[in-house]
Amino acid sequence: MTALSLKNLDIFYGEAHITHDVNLEIADGESFALVGESGSGKSTVLKAIAGLAPEWTGEINVFGKPRSHGIDRAFSRQCQMVFQDPYGSLHPRKTVDATLGEALTIHGIGDRSARIEEVMSSVGLDRKFRFRFPHQLSGGQRQRVAIARALMLKPKVLLLDEPTSALDVSVQAEILNLLKRLRQEQNLTFLMVTHNLPVVSFLCDRLAVMRQGRIVEVADVADLKRGDLKDPYSRELMHISAAHAN
Amino acid sequence: MTTLRDWLIDDSPASPMQARLGRFYRIFGALMHNPLAVVGAIIILVLVLTALFAPWIATHDPLRQALGERLLPPSAAHWMGTDELGRDIWSRVVYGARITLAIVTLVAVLAAPAGLVIGVAAGYFGGWVDRILMGITDIFLSLPKLILALAFVAALGPGIENAIIAIAITSWPGYARVARAETMTFKNSEFISAVRLLGASSLRVNLGHVLPLCTSSMIVRVTLDMAGIILTAAGLGFIGLGAQPPLPEWGAMISRGRSFILDQWWVATMPGFAIILVSLGFCFLGDGLRDVLDPKSGEQR
Amino acid sequence: MNPLLEIENLRVTFPTPRGDLEVVRGLSFTLGRERLGIVGESGSGKSMTGRSILKLVRAPGRVTADKLTFDGIDLLTRSERQMRPIRGARISMVMQDPKFSLNPVMTIGEQIAEALLTHQRLPRREVNNRVLTMLESVRIADPERVAKLYPHEVSGGMGQRVMIAMMLIPEPDLLIADEPTSALDVSVQAQVLDIIDELVKRKGMGLIFISHDLNLVSSYCDRILVMNTGEVVEECKAGELMNAKHPYTRGLIASIPRLDETRTELPVLDRSAWAKK
Numbered sequence: 068m069t070a071l072s073l074k075n076l077d078i079f080y081g082e083a084h085i086t087h088d089v090n091l092e093i094a095d096g097e098s099f100a101l102v103g104e105s106g107s108g109k110s111t112v113l114k115a116i117a118g119l120a121p122e123w124t125g126e127i128n129v130f131g132k133p134r135s136h137g138i139d140r141a142f143s144r145q146c147q148m149v150f151q152d153p154y155g156s157l158h159p160r161k162t163v164d165a166t167l168g169e170a171l172t173i174h175g176i177g178d179r180s181a182r183i184e185e186v187m188s189s190v191g192l193d194r195k196f197r198f199r200f201p202h203q204l205s206g207g208q209r210q211r212v213a214i215a216r217a218l219m220l221k222p223k224v225l226l227l228d229e230p231t232s233a234l235d236v237s238v239q240a241e242i243l244n245l246l247k248r249l250r251q252e253q254n255l256t257f258l259m260v261t262h263n264l265p266v267v268s269f270l271c272d273r274l275a276v277m278r279q280g281r282i283v284e285v286a287d288v289a290d291l292k293r294g295d296l297k298d299p300y301s302r303e304l305m306h307i308s309a310a311h312a313n
Numbered sequence: 314m315t316t317l318r319d320w321l322i323d324d325s326p327a328s329p330m331q332a333r334l335g336r337f338y339r340i341f342g343a344l345m346h347n348p349l350a351v352v353g354a355i356i357i358l359v360l361v362l363t364a365l366f367a368p369w370i371a372t373h374d375p376l377r378q379a380l381g382e383r384l385l386p387p388s389a390a391h392w393m394g395t396d397e398l399g400r401d402i403w404s405r406v407v408y409g410a411r412i413t414l415a416i417v418t419l420v421a422v423l424a425a426p427a428g429l430v431i432g433v434a435a436g437y438f439g440g441w442v443d444r445i446l447m448g449i450t451d452i453f454l455s456l457p458k459l460i461l462a463l464a465f466v467a468a469l470g471p472g473i474e475n476a477i478i479a480i481a482i483t484s485w486p487g488y489a490r491v492a493r494a495e496t497m498t499f500k501n502s503e504f505i506s507a508v509r510l511l512g513a514s515s516l517r518v519n520l521g522h523v524l525p526l527c528t529s530s531m532i533v534r535v536t537l538d539m540a541g542i543i544l545t546a547a548g549l550g551f552i553g554l555g556a557q558p559p560l561p562e563w564g565a566m567i568s569r570g571r572s573f574i575l576d577q578w579w580v581a582t583m584p585g586f587a588i589i590l591v592s593l594g595f596c597f598l599g600d601g602l603r604d605v606l607d608p609k610s611g612e613q614r
Numbered sequence: 615m616n617p618l619l620e621i622e623n624l625r626v627t628f629p630t631p632r633g634d635l636e637v638v639r640g641l642s643f644t645l646g647r648e649r650l651g652i653v654g655e656s657g658s659g660k661s662m663t664g665r666s667i668l669k670l671v672r673a674p675g676r677v678t679a680d681k682l683t684f685d686g687i688d689l690l691t692r693s694e695r696q697m698r699p700i701r702g703a704r705i706s707m708v709m710q711d712p713k714f715s716l717n718p719v720m721t722i723g724e725q726i727a728e729a730l731l732t733h734q735r736l737p738r739r740e741v742n743n744r745v746l747t748m749l750e751s752v753r754i755a756d757p758e759r760v761a762k763l764y765p766h767e768v769s770g771g772m773g774q775r776v777m778i779a780m781m782l783i784p785e786p787d788l789l790i791a792d793e794p795t796s797a798l799d800v801s802v803q804a805q806v807l808d809i810i811d812e813l814v815k816r817k818g819m820g821l822i823f824i825s826h827d828l829n830l831v832s833s834y835c836d837r838i839l840v841m842n843t844g845e846v847v848e849e850c851k852a853g854e855l856m857n858a859k860h861p862y863t864r865g866l867i868a869s870i871p872r873l874d875e876t877r878t879e880l881p882v883l884d885r886s887a888w889a890k891k
Contacts (some may be wrong), residue, residue: 071820092433104799104800104801105770105799117506117510118510119506119509119510120511123875138509138510138512139512140512142512142646143510143511143512144512145512147510148506148507148510150507151503152507155503155504156503158502158504158505158508158522158526159504159526159527160526161522162326162329162332164329165329169508169511169513169521172387172513172514173511173512173513173517174511192835195324195325196325198326198327198328198329198331198332199324199325199326199332200332200336201322203324203551206656213507214513216507217634218510219511220853235656236655236826236828236866236869236870237655237656237866237869237882237883238655239869240869240870240871240880240881240883241882243871243880244879244880247878247879249653262759262799262800265870265871265872265875266871268871268872268873268874269875269877269880270873271515291617291873292847292873292874292875292876293874294873294874297519303801304800307800307804307874308800308873309873310804310833342631
């Protein structure tokens with residue numbers, strides 16, 4: 068079954084035409100990466116799916132149903148997003164408890180305390196962090212809170228916007244392991260935006276390379292591991308990444 | 314005492330209440346490290362206590378006239394002397410604290426929330442909502458405060474209640490501007506996007522998430538504005554459009570003392586002194602609060 | 615030959631309500647005309663080390679050292695005023711984000727010229743020529759046009775090249791680059807680093823390259839210091855990084871995913887392993 072499908076997606080910011088004719092099919096339970104450099108439009112695609120960039124034409128289907136341009140509650144139970152900057156994605160005046168409980172209040176879900184503790188333990192956050200403010204947490208802990216918030220409504224699709232690029236490498240490893248485990252445990256579909264090809268290699272099954280608002284290549288991650296990408300631009304990205312690692 | 318402190322600075326609070334109190338404790342602690350803020354806080358505390366316990370602090374009835382004791386200089390019997398009707402100035406200044414406190418509190422309660430709501434709405438929704446709301450705000454801002462207040466009092470009729478309403482009407486636009494600017498910086502932040510993605514309504518996003526972020530700068534702004542409010546109220550009192558005789562309002566008292574300023578200096582000076590002191594107190598406290606509450610510099614410590 | 619920079623037992627301390635916090639704890643190294651990389655994660659004290667060389671640690675932070683000399687000059691006893699002719703002219707620093715380091719209301723040409731004129735008196739035409747040559751040497755194709763632009767009119771990569779031009783035009787002896795490319799795309803990153811590398815080699819400068827990126831540092835430096843919680847845990851030649859001995863360094867290397875990743879789980883640093891020592 069298809070979890071997410073984009074058809075002829077053109078996204079605009081006012082006058083600016085950000086993406087051209089983006090087509091993607093992502094299967095249920097798949098982990099898919101959108102890679103590219105800044106300005107390629109990869110984050111904008113994610114925002115359009117989430118509902119944060121409402122000016123688009125074409126089709127966005129989530130589990131077969133076309134998505135409206137706004138944000139509605141039914142959609143928010145299916146699809147959530149994790150942001151790049153763990154310092155900017157948590158409300159500075161709200162405790163972890165308040166941040167996580169917000170989703171339950173909005174959707175009128177009871178059993179608050181138990182559900183918060185359950186999600187906290189599934190993202191590896193000790194109970195003692197529950198009433199802390201963001202400034203009392205480290206970057207890695209904040210990102211765990213952000214992931215926990217996205218999981219509060221038990222969504223099927225998780226949109227990940229460079230979830231580890233603001234973190235130290237040792238913390239990045241922890242968060243990547245966590246995401247991998249959560250995906251297995253909860254049968255999640257991932258759509259991750261990143262510029263880091265090794266991260267794609269670790270976490271994803273397939274990838275699409277974007278350049279200047281267009282998808283230039285869709286490939287299996289196995290091809291990436293073998294160094295077997297076809298498009299010249301994707302190969303260039305791959306080579307820079309490989310050279311960098313040695 | 315140490316256990317309470319430990320509970321407050323506990324890194325892993327056990328309840329939302331403890332977390333919140335801990336935060337206030339840290340802010341309070343930071344404020345206490347700023348000597349000027351402490352001075353300001355003490356002045357304001359003294360003002361509040363004076364207002365509360367005026368009957369016990371005053372040595373005379375502030376309204377009782379004793380024509381035989383007109384214009385006496387400060388002495389043991391009358392600490393600040395007496396005015397042209399023989400009333401004890403010390404007692405009048407003490408009771409005046411009640412009026413001043415009532416004015417600043419009421420103006421803050423009326424103007425700050427109004428400005429906050431209008432500013433947040435304008436900043437969050439943008440577009441024509443912003444244009445209309447800010448257009449109205451700009452009209453108010455383009456008129457001099459005292460003149461505008463004068464016009465309102467003239468229309469509503471003199472009196473302390475109308476003076477308060479007039480001052481409130483003239484001070485909300487400043488708060489609306491601040492709230493709008495703050496909202497615009499926060500509205501595109503990721504934590505607001507995250508709440509929207511959870512399916513929260515605009516009302517919920519604004520009241521529950523944007524507004525609390527604007528309140529600290531609002532508190533700072535209001536505290537700093539208090540001095541101006543007191544001066545405007547005194548100004549209205551001075552030209553006879555604020556508090557009416559025989560109410561012991563400080564501005565009105567100065568106005569009455571004007572005629573004797575050369576020979577009986579204390580009549581106008583004593584209430585003037587009170588105005589300066591209280592204004593300074595609010596300024597010091599406001600500066601201290603700004604250092605502590607400013608989201609850009611505070612809270613990180 | 616005398617070393618360019620000698621540091622012995624450098625300590626940077628910040629007072630906190632719970633006692634003093636040492637962010638750099640007894641760091642010592644000497645630097646010749648070579649490229650030294652300082653690697654560490656956030657909170658390791660790597661940036662504070664760079665700042666304390668220029669005495670840019672702000673109060674209430676305190677810098678102490680047994681020795682802090684640059685080209686025979688004792689920096690510790692120098693006053694703020696005496697530091698000024700050293701900063702920029704002899705030791706330069708490139709920061710992470712050009713957006714915050716360039717003055718938004720001056721054109722790029724003016725800013726680079728100012729960097730030069732602060733330390734030398736030169737006739738106008740000469741200044742102009744030097745600015746254009748400098749822009750050319752950081753591989754900006756049409757320097758005359760770019761010199762007239764304002765910082766917001768150029769891309770991140772171009773901005774960072776402008777920063778480098780600004781820092782290098784007074785021909786310093788030592789360049790401190792603190793995460794000079796973290797805000798840039800990988801392809802631009804490589805270009806910028808190549809430019810720094812080339813200029814450092816050509817002018818025989820010393821370079822201190824501060825970064826969180828082990829791989830990047832090892833490919834652009836001669837020697838590497840790995841820092842953790844304010845201390846140097848490993849010092850080695852860049853080529854020998856893969857044979858690192860300290861568990862922290864090894865853990866760090868292992869936790870980086872590879873392009874041909876086959877592990878199902880990444881090893882996570884066990885911080886308790888050496889924290890006790």
